[in-house]
Amino acid sequence: MPLRSKIIGTGSYLPEKIIDNVDLERKVDTSDEWITERTGIKQRRVVRDGETSSDLCLEASKRALLAAGMEAKDVELVIVATMSGDMPMPSTASILQNRLGATHAGAFDLNAACSGFIYGLSVADNFIKGGTFSNILLVGAEVNSRFLDWSDRKTCVLFGDGAGAVVLKSTRGRSGILSTHIYSDGRLWDYICVPGGGASHPPTMETVKKGMHFIKMRGHETFKVAVKTLEKLVVDTLKANKIKPSDLAMLIPHQANLRIITATARRLNLPMEKVAVNLDKYGNTSSASIPIALDEVVREGRLKKNEYVMLEAFGGGLTWASAMIRW
Numbered sequence: 189m190p191l192r193s194k195i196i197g198t199g200s201y202l203p204e205k206i207i208d209n210v211d212l213e214r215k216v217d218t219s220d221e222w223i224t225e226r227t228g229i230k231q232r233r234v235v236r237d238g239e240t241s242s243d244l245c246l247e248a249s250k251r252a253l254l255a256a257g258m259e260a261k262d263v264e265l266v267i268v269a270t271m272s273g274d275m276p277m278p279s280t281a282s283i284l285q286n287r288l289g290a291t292h293a294g295a296f297d298l299n300a301a302c303s304g305f306i307y308g309l310s311v312a313d314n315f316i317k318g319g320t321f322s323n324i325l326l327v328g329a330e331v332n333s334r335f336l337d338w339s340d341r342k343t344c345v346l347f348g349d350g351a352g353a354v355v356l357k358s359t360r361g362r363s364g365i366l367s368t369h370i371y372s373d374g375r376l377w378d379y380i381c382v383p384g385g386g387a388s389h390p391p392t393m394e395t396v397k398k399g400m401h402f403i404k405m406r407g408h409e410t411f412k413v414a415v416k417t418l419e420k421l422v423v424d425t426l427k428a429n430k431i432k433p434s435d436l437a438m439l440i441p442h443q444a445n446l447r448i449i450t451a452t453a454r455r456l457n458l459p460m461e462k463v464a465v466n467l468d469k470y471g472n473t474s475s476a477s478i479p480i481a482l483d484e485v486v487r488e489g490r491l492k493k494n495e496y497v498m499l500e501a502f503g504g505g506l507t508w509a510s511a512m513i514r515w
C-alpha cells in the first residue's frame with residue numbers, strides 16, 4: 189500500500205470574549221435581523237487585549253497533540269495557515285514551534301486566506317506521501333478582529349477569531365487523505381484584501397488614516413463567484429474520487445455565509461444534518477473555520493471510521509480548495 193497521511197488528532201480554541209449581533213447594533217447601522225438573514229451569523233469570538241494568533245495556535249495545538257497521543261518533540265513540521273499572524277516576520281509557526289517545545293520541527297506560515305487550511309493540508313499531505321516527514325502539525329488561526337474597521341458594517345459583522353489544529357501521520361492503511369485540490373484566480377485579488385501594511389503600501393500615517401490596514405471586501409461580487417465556483421468544486425472532487433454524493437458522511441465547508449453553504453449542499457442533494465455549520469457561533473474565522481468545525485464534528489462523534497468527509501473553502505486571492513478524506 190502507498191504512503192498516505194491520516195489525521196490522528198484534532199483540537200480547537202476560541203477566545204472567550206463574545207460579541208453578538210445586538211452588540212454590533214450599538215456600533216454600526218445594522219440589525220440582528222439583517223446579519224442573521226444575510227449570513228446566518230449570530231455571534232463571534234474576539235481576542236482580548238494582548239492575545240495573539242500564536243496564543244490561539246498554542247491552545248488548539250496542545251489539544252490536537254493530546255488527542256493524537258503525540259508529544260511536541262515528535263513533530264517534524266509545523267505549518268500555520270494564517271493571514272493575521274503575530275507579526276510580518278518571523279512566522280507564527282516559528283513562534284508556535286518554540287512555545288510548544290516542538291524542538292525538532294521545521295516551521296513556516298502559509299497564506300491562502302480562507303482556503304489556507306486546505307492549502308496547508310495539501311502541502312502536508314504531499315510531504316508525507318513523498319516520505320519527507322511522518323508527523324506534521326497543521327494549524328489554521330486568525331485574529332481577524334485586529335484587521336477589521338469596526339465602523340464598516342460591510343465587514344465588521346462577518347469575521348471572528350479562533351484556531352483549529354490537526355496532527356497528520358503517515359500510514360499505509362485505506363483511510364486518510366484521498367485527494368486535495370487547490371486553485372486560484374489572482375485576477376480577482378482585490379475582491380477581498382488588506383491593501384496597506386505590506387511592501388506596496390508600507391504603513392505610514394497616510395495609510396493608517398485611510399484605513400488601508402483593514403480588511404476590504406466586495407461582498408456581493410465575491411458571493412456570486414463563491415457559489416458558482418464551490419458548486420463545481422464539490423462535484424469535481426467527488427468525481428475525482430469516484431464517490432457518489434450519497435456516499436458522503438459529512439461536508440465540512442468554510443464558514444463564510446450560510447447561504448453559500450446551503451447552495452453547495454443543495455447542489456449535492458445533501459441533507460443539512462450531514463453539513464457542519466458553526467458560523468452562527470463564530471462568524472467567519474478564515475483559515476481557522478474548517479479545522480474548528482472538523483474538531484467539533486470529531487468530538488461530537490459524527491464521523492465514523494472509513495466514512496467519507498469532504499472539506500471545501502473559498503476566499504481571498506481569490507483561492508478555493510477541497511479535500512476528500514476517508515476517516
Ligand code: UT7
Nearest residue numbers: 218222226302341342345407408410411414444445502503
Ligand atoms: O470568507 C471569504 C469569502 N467571503 C465570502 O464568501 C463572503 C461572500 N459575501 C457575502 O457573504 C455577502 O455578499 C455579504 C453577507 C457580505 C453581503 O450580503 P449581500 O446579500 O450580498 O448584501 P449586499 O452587499 O448586496 O448589500 C445589500 C444591502 C446594501 O444596501 P443597499 O445598497 O441595497 O441600500 C448594503 O449597504 O445591505 C446593506 N448592508 C447592510 N445592512 C445592514 C451591508 N452590510 C450591512 C449590514 N447591516 N451589516
